[in-house]
Amino acid sequence: MTTLSTAGQVLRCFSARRQELTVTEVAELLSLPKSNVSRLLRAMREAGFLESVPDSRGYRPGILMFELGNTYRRDSALVARAHAAVGRVSRDFGHTGYVSIRDGADVIGLTFHEGSRMLRVGTPVGQRLPAFAAATGRALLARLPDEEVARLHPGPLAPPSPNAPQGMDELMQRLEAVRRDGYALAIDESNPGVGSIAVAVGNAAGSEDACLCIVYPLALVDDAERDRMIAALLAEAREIHTRPGATVTARSAAAA
Template sequence: MSIENKSILQSVQNGLQILKLFSKENSILGITDISRELELPKSTVSRLINDLMSEGYLRKVGRKYTVGLSILGLTGVIMSQLEIHREAFDPLKCLVSKLNENAHVSTLDGTHLIYILKVESKQTIRLLSHVGQHRPPTCSAPGKLLLAFQPKEIVDQVIQAGLPKRGPNSVTDPKVLLQQLKQIRQDEYCVCIDEMHEDVIAIAAPIKDYTGKIIASVSVAAPKLRMGEDFIPQCVEEIIKTGKKISAKLGYIESLQCEGER
């Protein structure tokens, strides 16, 4: 690692240490307080505080400082994921009992798909995955589903980063991907065959928050030998139902949303 990179890393670490000093008991701190606690020069603390203030993570209160509103954005992300965990677990378990295949709840982490909840089936042969695992969104049903409802800038970023080929049917042509995303927006579900792995079928449906925004997906992936194409319509129906159950538990009311769209 270069000297410049080490310096940047040290600054990031020190900035995070400053934020961690704030608590319910110590909600307002001065430069001297922070310097003493972290054993850093006051000049360094002052520079880091200015950086954190410019990004909205700290704000000035008199001659001291407290946390800024940008912290709320991070808190909102964490709380929404905790709420999804709590509300999605039982419906996901029910889905696994009906289809006897692994099921996931996923969301986007930047331009990558990440699994945030998983319930395993009792099948002897199962597809390997784990919570926290990242996947390229363009090779998976939950990834494509979520990508279909992202702003154009995010889709452009994914395309510019390159479309990887993981399975024989992985989409590597941006024009084809954009056509597929358009169709997914119309259908509000996604089926992928041989895209992440050969001989694997994956199906995903949306999870919406109380505003109707798609914030996550529920999905099932299984080997073709167990999920034949004749079985796909039934799986799609069950997965969509599960997505709607979780959405309802998160406060989404479909009838009210439909009335608002008229």
């Protein structure tokens, strides 16, 4: 295995739950000799990928990773417009909204607008979730042909809750509904008490797409309100598609 790909593997060992790793931990996780890992982690630190945790033997991702992560695709024209669009809906209804993208069989939150209500849903930015079990994920999966979806899920599904699709058949049915309706819904699915509405935007051909999403506490939203939010998201998505030229710089979208 080449150094670079091993370094990639090392970085993948970090997560929200594993923010700090030692030589031995990495060696065990990747089944590599300690001598190797020892040198590799040091080299990665010299190169800026990692930094040593003060008063500890551990390593953690370096500031370089933070800087890079911060510009990730936020300035892509599509994501910037999606961010602005979600912001309008989030503001109008007071619930948290975010933009997410798909990476293989997962979805990841890219940007968010925090809701203004006392009771609101937290921020899932940077968190990786199985796409099939999230509204955003199904909105994005629905743009792929069935065989591609199947290819992305070689093993049996591991539904995190009873309201998530329990198998490929159910997933395919729900994707069909998303294609018909133009939006995806997840009620009480990954998170109890939480509902999400998701609408995909962008070029479905895989070149670049993203997903608008509003998440809300089920206790605060009745069916009528939910339908209004769906309509608002669909309208924003239509606006993005019908006027693809209208650029929004990330700066103006992020500023007040």
